[in-house]
Amino acid sequence: MEAAVIGGTGVYDLSPGSRTETVNTRYGAVQVDIVKVGVKEVAFLARHGKSHSVPPHLINYRANMKALKELGVKYIYASAAVGSCNCRFAPGDIVVITDFIDFTKARLATFYDGGEEGVAHVDMSDPYCKNLRKRFYDAANREGLNIKGDAVYVCTEGPRFETAHEIKMYRQLGGDVVGMTSVPEAVLAKELGMCYAAVGIITNWCTGIDSEGVKLHDIKGLMAKTGEKLTRVFVKVLTGDLSQENCSCAGALVKM
Numbered sequence: 001m002e003a004a005v006i007g008g009t010g011v012y013d014l015s016p017g018s019r020t021e022t023v024n025t026r027y028g029a030v031q032v033d034i035v036k037v038g039v040k041e042v043a044f045l046a047r048h049g050k051s052h053s054v055p056p057h058l059i060n061y062r063a064n065m066k067a068l069k070e071l072g073v074k075y076i077y078a079s080a081a082v083g084s085c086n087c088r089f090a091p092g093d094i095v096v097i098t099d100f101i102d103f104t105k106a107r108l109a110t111f112y113d114g115g116e117e118g119v120a121h122v123d124m125s126d127p128y129c130k131n132l133r134k135r136f137y138d139a140a141n142r143e144g145l146n147i148k149g150d151a152v153y154v155c156t157e158g159p160r161f162e163t164a165h166e167i168k169m170y171r172q173l174g175g176d177v178v179g180m181t182s183v184p185e186a187v188l189a190k191e192l193g194m195c196y197a198a199v200g201i202i203t204n205w206c207t208g209i210d211s212e213g214v215k216l217h218d219i220k221g222l223m224a225k226t227g228e229k230l231t232r233v234f235v236k237v238l239t240g241d242l243s244q245e246n247c248s249c250a251g252a253l254v255k256m
């Protein structure tokens, strides 16, 4: 199958007629739900594990992305719960991620550690596939799903939330939303030549932005309601005709 959806919090419900496969990779085993949609199949991966038990800083990102690659996946939509540090984006809003700023500290963030794999650098001029982003906007429009706009994602190590001055700094650097999972997920997808786009669901204001402090706005309810619509739009695009001709994702890796 060529298409996959990586669910953020709560966005990985199974539809009838699907099956679960375990994919063994050199980085570990990964469980993937495979859902038949018309004549096509779409792989669904629960980023935090099926029971949502793996915290963001301990996710085996390399195993996850390698498993999708081994299934033949070329196109991936990911959703993620994010906090907002931009007053334009309020809890409940949906944003399309266009770029990231990486503040993670202790993660395995590449397949290229020298040795057998060699040395390589990956182009980050378009970390989120521009073709998939455009397709998402078009399909969301047709499905009546309101998208608030483009956003720059700040990735923190977690699992703690940020301090008020960290958020102040992120805003000054041009960050709009803050999450803990898009790096290295987006980077690893690119290293494997897959098209990857991510959509954020705002679940809270970041520290210091709102006087009420970090209060998660009914994450489960929000993710169930918004996540279901979002998944429908993802699947609409992913089961249509896609190609890698109009983006640079397949050739972003420069081997030394």
Ligand SMILES: [Zn+2]
Binding pocket: 129, 130, 131, 132, 194, 195, 196, 244, 247, 248, 249, 250
């Ligand atoms: Zn692409």
